[in-house]
Amino acid sequence: MGLETRVEWVPHQYDNRISTLLAEGSSVQPQELDVQKAEVLCMPVNGSAPFKLKLDTFEVDEKCTYDEETAGSEASARHVPNIPSYTRANFVWQARYLVEANLGGDAVPNKLKGRWYMYKCKKAIPGLDSNENPLFKDEEGKPLAFGDVFVFKQGGAGFDRFGRVRYAKEWSFPEGKVGDTMLKEMAKQ
Helix, strand or coil, X not given: CCCCCCEEEEECCCCCCEEEEXXXXXXXXXXXXXXXXXXXXXXXXXXXXXXXXXXXXXXXXXXCCCCHHHHXXXXXXXXXXCHHHCCCCCCCHHHCEEEEXXXXXXXXXXXXXXXXXXXXXXXXXXXXXXXXXXXXXXXXXXXXXXXXXXXEEEEEEEECCCCXXXXXXXXXCCXXXXXXXXXXXXXXX
């Protein structure tokens, strides 16, 4: 007699998207989910050259209470790159905004198409300077981001079997007009 497996999908508490797989007899508990690595582009506050980091992901336990879109995006993703673990970041986690954008169209190479994310602080906070990258200034030169800005990409597989976003472990950032336009539009949000 074979083991009968019952699979039940449970909606996430903040989102009606199916996000948790509960299988009878399964030994996987939420705290045992594999940590993923995500490649993150850090755009420093001083406007110097961007650089990539490899960060573990973590499940956000501190719900964003001041921005419903950030709270909803984090709840849907179920885990995000662990920006707070990057100790050299010029960033205030408690003032974070998560922006999402889909990059597509005929002018965009397939390897660049997909869902992109940006963590930024969009309000002035004492001790956090405005980001000097020209892409994070509006037409009048006013800042659109404060501190470091972090950009990362969803992987091609979309979601894992637990309903969590899969992030790209390696990716190329869109260069030139495509990349500049994407970043500028995300910064305005």
